[in-house]
């Protein structure tokens with residue numbers, strides 16, 4: 001990367017540079033659901049991307065979309081086991097996502113005590129105010145979200161809370177990127193890497209993409225210009241045959257990430273195999289609480305088995321292929337007909353970061 | 367869900383800050399950003415400040431946030 005555009009070049013200049021590169025079809029993946037939104041907002045899908053034959057496919061970076069259905073069933077059943085004693089808390093996005101049988105919203109409608117929290121820390125006050133109840137937090141999320149729960153659990157330990165546990169369903173970005181980089185069906189030319197996950201993990205965990213797989217990656221922000229700049233970098237690196245990981249979001253992403261946050265994650269959690277909805281089991285791609293925090297482990301407290309493989313499938317919903325970038329949402333037969341944001345069939349239509357929800361929202365029908 | 371929102375620290379007491387994000391003030395824990403001080407711009411995610419920002423970055427991301435929350439609301443209304 002010789003002359004990188006300055007932090008705020010204008011879009012026209014960057015687009016000019018993209019046009020100056022040879023026209024060769026390219027396929028990149030935006031890993032993060034928030035980027036999917038940003039790309040639609042930028043309004044470049046049917047213009048710049050089509051003109052330059054750049055295909056951008058959405059990836060697995062939507063926490064609700066990749067939360068295993070069997071885990072949702074698990075938590076919903078737990079909620080219904082003893083509604084008089086057990087309270088489930090979770091992020092609002094997850095409420096309407098269905099497991100195989102039921103969603104947490106369904107469980108609530110049947111009388112379970114399910115509450116939405118904006119922060120894991122709210123569980124502390126809740127547990128203190130309701131010593132007679134078991135507060136169970138359904139903790140999903142990527143690295144951006146994990147340090148908050150780590151801090152909350154450290155706080156719970158300090159306060160010796162006896163009625164708070166966490167059902168940890170975290171996902172780690174690097175292991176799923178490896179799966180994607182290796183998938184022979186995908187034939188990707190590079191990645192737009194998630195900005196806010198990188199705020200925590202920094203640049204290094206992506207190094208293997210370029211080193212071992214010859215794939216460039218750009219850590220990008222969420223403005224139209226950030227996206228266009230990222231595309232330029234990706235195309236330019238491919239032309240030069242020099243794949244690297246470029247940090248184009250330096251104002252927020254330090255090379256080393258957030259060290260304090262990473263230390264806290266490491267103190268509380270250890271990596272374990274995890275099941276990704278629609279994708280399958282990926283080794284060392286999730287978290288389990290370290291032994292020191294066993295007292296706060298929902299699985300141990302309530303004798304639940306960890307969901308590592310979930311074979312049941314999802315009928316006609318093709319979310320799994322959407323999450324792997326193998327198909328675009330409109331290629332699913334249910335898209336926009338039997339599956340809409342009002343009546344979602346799959347998780348990818350529930351979350352505001354889901355690819356199906358965004359293709360629908362922005363009227364992208366192909 | 368991974369979207370973090372920018373705001374300015376208006377009050378600070380120990381680990382806890384009041385952060386103004388656009389027109390509203392939210393409570394955020396700053397334990398993940400050692401040395402966070404009054405007047406700092408921070409990125410807030412799920413009740414935690416996760417990084418410090420310059421003012422310019424803070425203003426840029428607000429626009430995205432607005433659209434984003436409108437969309438989530440429209441989805442949730444459909445339930």
Ligand code: SF4
Pocket residue numbers: 316317318319320322329332333334335336339340344345346347348349350356
């Ligand atoms: S459109 Fe609906 S049914 Fe089809 S893949 Fe997306 S979420 Fe699943």
